[in-house]
Amino acid sequence: MSNRLPLENMDLFYNRRKNIAQKNYGSAIIVASQPEPGFYGSHSTFRQNSNLYYLTGFEEPESILVFRPGMTPETVLFTRKKDKEKETWDGFRFGPEGVETHYKIDKAYTIDEFEKQTVQLLKGVDKLYYRMFKNSMADKRVQTVLEDLRLSQGRTGYGLLPIYDADEFLGEFRLFKSDEELEIMRSACRISAEAHVEAMKNTRPDMNEKEIFNLITYEMFKRGATREGYNSIIAGGNNATTLHYVFNDCKLKSGELLLIDAGAEYRYYTGDITRTFPINGKFTDEQAIVYEGVLKIQKTIINYLKPGLPFKELHEMATSLLTDLMLELGLLSGRKADIISALEHKKYYPHGVGHWLGLDVHDAGLYYIKDQPRTIQPNMCFTIEPGLYIPEDDHMAPAKYRGIGIRIEDNIRLTTTGAEVMTTMAPKEIADLEKIIGSK
Ligand code: GLY
Numbered sequence: 235m236s237n238r239l240p241l242e243n244m245d246l247f248y249n250r251r252k253n254i255a256q257k258n259y260g261s262a263i264i265v266a267s268q269p270e271p272g273f274y275g276s277h278s279t280f281r282q283n284s285n286l287y288y289l290t291g292f293e294e295p296e297s298i299l300v301f302r303p304g305m306t307p308e309t310v311l312f313t314r315k316k317d318k319e320k321e322t323w324d325g326f327r328f329g330p331e332g333v334e335t336h337y338k339i340d341k342a343y344t345i346d347e348f349e350k351q352t353v354q355l356l357k358g359v360d361k362l363y364y365r366m367f368k369n370s371m372a373d374k375r376v377q378t379v380l381e382d383l384r385l386s387q388g389r390t391g392y393g394l395l396p397i398y399d400a401d402e403f404l405g406e407f408r409l410f411k412s413d414e415e416l417e418i419m420r421s422a423c424r425i426s427a428e429a430h431v432e433a434m435k436n437t438r439p440d441m442n443e444k445e446i447f448n449l450i451t452y453e454m455f456k457r458g459a460t461r462e463g464y465n466s467i468i469a470g471g472n473n474a475t476t477l478h479y480v481f482n483d484c485k486l487k488s489g490e491l492l493l494i495d496a497g498a499e500y501r502y503y504t505g506d507i508t509r510t511f512p513i514n515g516k517f518t519d520e521q522a523i524v525y526e527g528v529l530k531i532q533k534t535i536i537n538y539l540k541p542g543l544p545f546k547e548l549h550e551m552a553t554s555l556l557t558d559l560m561l562e563l564g565l566l567s568g569r570k571a572d573i574i575s576a577l578e579h580k581k582y583y584p585h586g587v588g589h590w591l592g593l594d595v596h597d598a599g600l601y602y603i604k605d606q607p608r609t610i611q612p613n614m615c616f617t618i619e620p621g622l623y624i625p626e627d628d629h630m631a632p633a634k635y636r637g638i639g640i641r642i643e644d645n646i647r648l649t650t651t652g653a654e655v656m657t658t659m660a661p662k663e664i665a666d667l668e669k670i671i672g673s674k
């Protein structure tokens with residue numbers, strides 16, 4: 235049985251925890267892994283809960299971290315015990331000893347000790363950060379701990395420990411990327427972009443979406459990706475008008491566009507790129523008009539980015555500019571303000587302009603803070619992804635535009651003055667696309 239080593243240098247997680255600890259003495263944070271998928275399931279690879287990974291770098295299922303800023307021991311990890319027979323079937327486990335040796339964790343126990351030890355660990359703590367999930371086994375275990383703790387303290391005025399939302403709490407740290415995280419994210423973006431370029435080079439009429447799906451996945455893995463950041467969308471022609479198209483199994487037809495929304499996960503961080511291009515390598519006049527319209531809007535929003543803007547304003551900007559485009563193309567008619575207030579634009583642009591990006595494709599972090607729209611600040615990472623989708627059965631739309639679905643999505647880091655676009659290696663100008671498509 236081969237030993238494994240942690241993916242990263244543990245100082246990354248140790249320093250991160252120190253930073254969180256400094257401002258949160260007196261609290262405890264409990265983060266659990268999510269259940270392991272069965273081996274025979276369709277999504278059978280386990281991925282660590284992003285918060286647990288963020289705090290520990292530890293990748294095994296059936297693990298729970300108890301983190302007590304400023305106390306000794308400060309970090310306690312519960313995990314599966316070593317088990318020769320189980321490891322023969324399912325592979326290597328670190329076990330508590332391995333965790334203490336390799337993960338810069340103060341103390342580790344087997345998972346079956348969780349309740350007993352944690353009751354003791356929470357004594358003297360004045361608030362607990364924890365996120366409940368429906369049907370989670372960890373919830374039952376934490377509930378047992380909290381009840382036992384309350385009972386053990388008798389009627390001494392402490393009562394039940396108050397619970398605050400760990401995901402919101404940790405999300406506020408995750409939203410601002412450190413230099414180390416940015417380096418990893420740039421790699422995730424580069425790998426994603428290069429895989430898109432390979433897909434463009436290899437696309438030809440009459441291929442199946444599945445071939446491109448496999449090709450782009452292979453090109454990501456070849457460059458060091460761990461997995462896809464989310465289910466890739468490989469959508470030819472009218473399929474692109476289904477936002478979360480999952481089938482990826484149709485024939486690519488000459489004369490139609492191909493929308494690819496795919497991102498590589500690299501060292502737990504993900505890219506999220508969408509490109510749309512003609513399957514036969516040449517935009518028709520109608521496709522070019524719609525494409526240029528969306529591209530211009532995407533570039534306008536990216537050029538507008540600067541610290542202090544409410545993220546909500548970017549949504550409104552996209553809605554306003556895309557509604558102008560819908561009016562220009564004759565998709566809608568009437569007064570722009572009326573269209574927007576009646577949400578008629580949603581017929582052709584039903585999603586938002588983007589989302590935070592990081593360990594999760596729709597990454598942690600608030601968009602509103604107690605009803606106040608949040609502003610974007612340096613070292614936040616997010617996507618900008620306007621799109622326009624005109625279904626082929628939309629008899630209200632001009633016939634020449636039906637069946638065209640376009641989205642253009644890049645990954646941004648905000649700097650002190652504007653945007654660092656981390657996904658520029660994937661071309662999006664018409665001339666560049668036409669040069670590259672089918673060139674292999
Ligand atoms: N790929 C999912 C998204 O763009 O939000």
Ligand code: MN
Nearest residue numbers: 506617619643
């Ligand atoms: Mn996205």
Ligand code: MN
Nearest residue numbers: 495506507643
């Ligand atoms: Mn996407």
